[in-house]
Amino acid sequence: MRSTASTLASASPRPGEPHAATTETADPARTARGRRIRSERLRIVMWGLPLVVFAVAAIAGPMIVEYDAVQVRTGDRLEAPGAKLRDGSRAWLGTDQVGQDLLAQVLQGARVSLLVGAATVALAGIIGLITGVVAGYFGGWLDTVLMRLADIQLAFPSILLAILIAAVLGPSVANVILTLALTRWVIFGRVARAATLATTEREFVTAARAIGASTPRLLVRHIVPSTLPPLIVIATVEVGLVIIAEASLSFLGLGSPPEQPSWGRVVANGRDYLATAWWISTMPGVALSLVVIGVGVFGDRLRDFLDPRS
Amino acid sequence: MGNYVLTRAGYSVFVLWGALTIIFIAIRIVPGDPASLMVGTSGTEEDVAALNRRLGLDDPLPTQYVQYLGDAVRLDFGESLWLNRPVGEEVAGRIAATSRLAAVAVVLALLVSFPLGMIAALKRRTPVDGAISIVSLIGQSVPSFWLGIMLILVFARQLRLLPSAGSQTWQHLVLPAITLALPLVGVLTRLVRSGMLDVLYEDYIRTARAKGLRPNVVLSRHALRNMLIPVITVVGLQIGNLLGGAVIVETVFGWPGIGRLLVDAIAKRDYPLVQAAILLITATFIAINLIVDLSYGYLDPRIRVR
Numbered sequence: 001m002r003s004t005a006s007t008l009a010s011a012s013p014r015p016g017e018p019h020a021a022t023t024e025t026a027d028p029a030r031t032a033r034g035r036r037i038r039s040e041r042l043r044i045v046m047w048g049l050p051l052v053v054f055a056v057a058a059i060a061g062p063m064i065v066e067y068d069a070v071q072v073r074t075g076d077r078l079e080a081p082g083a084k085l086r087d088g089s090r091a092w093l094g095t096d097q098v099g100q101d102l103l104a105q106v107l108q109g110a111r112v113s114l115l116v117g118a119a120t121v122a123l124a125g126i127i128g129l130i131t132g133v134v135a136g137y138f139g140g141w142l143d144t145v146l147m148r149l150a151d152i153q154l155a156f157p158s159i160l161l162a163i164l165i166a167a168v169l170g171p172s173v174a175n176v177i178l179t180l181a182l183t184r185w186v187i188f189g190r191v192a193r194a195a196t197l198a199t200t201e202r203e204f205v206t207a208a209r210a211i212g213a214s215t216p217r218l219l220v221r222h223i224v225p226s227t228l229p230p231l232i233v234i235a236t237v238e239v240g241l242v243i244i245a246e247a248s249l250s251f252l253g254l255g256s257p258p259e260q261p262s263w264g265r266v267v268a269n270g271r272d273y274l275a276t277a278w279w280i281s282t283m284p285g286v287a288l289s290l291v292v293i294g295v296g297v298f299g300d301r302l303r304d305f306l307d308p309r310s
Numbered sequence: 311m312g313n314y315v316l317t318r319a320g321y322s323v324f325v326l327w328g329a330l331t332i333i334f335i336a337i338r339i340v341p342g343d344p345a346s347l348m349v350g351t352s353g354t355e356e357d358v359a360a361l362n363r364r365l366g367l368d369d370p371l372p373t374q375y376v377q378y379l380g381d382a383v384r385l386d387f388g389e390s391l392w393l394n395r396p397v398g399e400e401v402a403g404r405i406a407a408t409s410r411l412a413a414v415a416v417v418l419a420l421l422v423s424f425p426l427g428m429i430a431a432l433k434r435r436t437p438v439d440g441a442i443s444i445v446s447l448i449g450q451s452v453p454s455f456w457l458g459i460m461l462i463l464v465f466a467r468q469l470r471l472l473p474s475a476g477s478q479t480w481q482h483l484v485l486p487a488i489t490l491a492l493p494l495v496g497v498l499t500r501l502v503r504s505g506m507l508d509v510l511y512e513d514y515i516r517t518a519r520a521k522g523l524r525p526n527v528v529l530s531r532h533a534l535r536n537m538l539i540p541v542i543t544v545v546g547l548q549i550g551n552l553l554g555g556a557v558i559v560e561t562v563f564g565w566p567g568i569g570r571l572l573v574d575a576i577a578k579r580d581y582p583l584v585q586a587a588i589l590l591i592t593a594t595f596i597a598i599n600l601i602v603d604l605s606y607g608y609l610d611p612r613i614r615v616r
Binding site for chain 1: 325326328329332333447454455462463467550554555572576577599
């Protein structure tokens with residue numbers, strides 16, 4: 001019985017379902033479509049390449065270009081990009097007011113941004129997925145309470161709520177992740193709820209229920225998978241917003257702790273040296289903007305790919 | 311219509327109550343107690359106890375909550391610990407400065423994004439459309455605190471055209487307003503473009519063209535009016551981001567608004583001031599969304615009838 005239920009479900013058309021192409025290759029009439037989907041998928045991967053570069057730089061960069069928080073080299077302070085330092089090495093992005101290499105700081109900052117971006121979106125996504133599916137599927141007072149809570153939260157400008165919570169918790173990377181997840185889950189919750197409401201009415205769900213699938217099985221095997229494509233699109237958009245939010249909090253001194261260079265903190269640090277050393281504030285911001293633009297472009301392509309109507 | 315107004319207004323009051331409660335909880339879950347943080351390491355235990363009494367923090371939580379709601383209704387925000395004067399007085403002047411900045415930014419964003427979005431829609435799938443979409447993506451992606459600093463670097467430090475901080479003259483308004491407007495330009499341009507594309511192929515547009523109306527009239531009387539509702543909704547929702555952005559932009563440009571007051575108050579651990587600033591910004595946002603909701607009835611007669 002159970003296997004019939006899942007066959008029924010997977011046979012129903014679900015746009016953007018990753019397995020769609022592989023199961024259809026057997027039918028000669030559809031191989032052209034399969035090939036087109038594959039080439040589109042390849043193109044999506046290409047648009048994601050800049051983000052892969054960012055992730056590799058964030059993970060491997062700090063291993064190659066070492067950063068030591070307590071090391072102060074006053075002889076090399078405020079050197080311009082490309083300058084030769086006293087120990088013979090080059091500071092490709094210049095140095096700051098205590099002689100720290102900016103490239104090393106930018107790579108450290110990439111790590112913070114990647115970690116906060118990925119962890120926050122994962123956490124907010126899971127909270128939103130659970131609340132959205134539960135609220136949408138069970139309805140009733142639970143739905144009312146959860147969605148009114150979401151409304152109240154949306155009444156705050158989100159960075160404001162983040163500033164409040166971050167100020168209360170104190171500066172640390174873990175606190176930033178918690179703070180931003182608490183302020184961003186609402187959008188995931190709303191989207192998951194809407195997708196759940198739409199899916200619950202679909203025939204394959206009714207069919208699965210009719211042949212006796214249990215509620216947990218319905219939720220996990222049939223409802224949750226259909227909420228994922230819209231959630232993935234939201235997630236890519238949110239990664240960019242979260243990275244900016246983290247940088248903004250760190251810029252205000254409420255994000256990463258002082259000993260951990262992040263893009264926002266280094267930009268803030270360079271504000272006092274704009275007249276003499278423009279590169280301190282400029283370089284991390286260039287990296288930040290490029291990453292967020294990269295995320296935005298990828299998100300747009302992914303949405304077009306997963307949502308054939310647009 | 312009267313019913314619609316009442317329901318919406320009642321809902322706004324409910325949301326405001328929820329926001330008040332969240333602020334209350336957030337400030338009181340501070341690990342350790344706020345009084346000792348405010349007094350700092352130099353203070354004695356007597357100082358902490360005195361401050362707790364002064365802030366009413368030694369009362370039981372339900373008592374504090376009732377007191378807090380009562381004060382909020384009477385717009386009595388207590389006294390600032392850092393400035394030693396009533397919070398209400400300080401906040402009033404600051405919100406005026408923020409409103410000035412935000413209003414200029416919204417007008418600027420509308421003036422730029424409407425023409426850009428309409429051009430992009432009319433020249434769909436041409437290089438012009440592509441260029442505009444790149445500009446709007448960049449507008450949405452570049453973080454405002456960095457953009458502000460780059461504008462200061464170029465226009466204040468290098469070219470010496472505009473002042474970098476302060477609020478005395480209209481020149482002081484230029485750079486912060488541009489910084490605050492840019493993300494909104496990005497969002498609105500996209501929205502105006504897709505809104506135009508939605509209405510451009512409607513029957514009534516074809517009719518208007520067929521009966522010989524000039525293209526400008528078709529655009530302004532028929533196309534533009536019908537895409538206003540989604541655009542106004544998003545402008546209303548984006549005001550939240552704008553007010554949040556103002557916190558950052560005011561900090562960068564030393565603009566004496568409520569956002570900078572909030573950041574300073576957080577640095578000084580002045581909780582009455584933090585509470586009042588956040589509450590006021592949130593209340594402003596809720597009020598603007600209420601006005602937006604009510605304006606639908608004016609823009610779309612069908613809603614008035616319902």
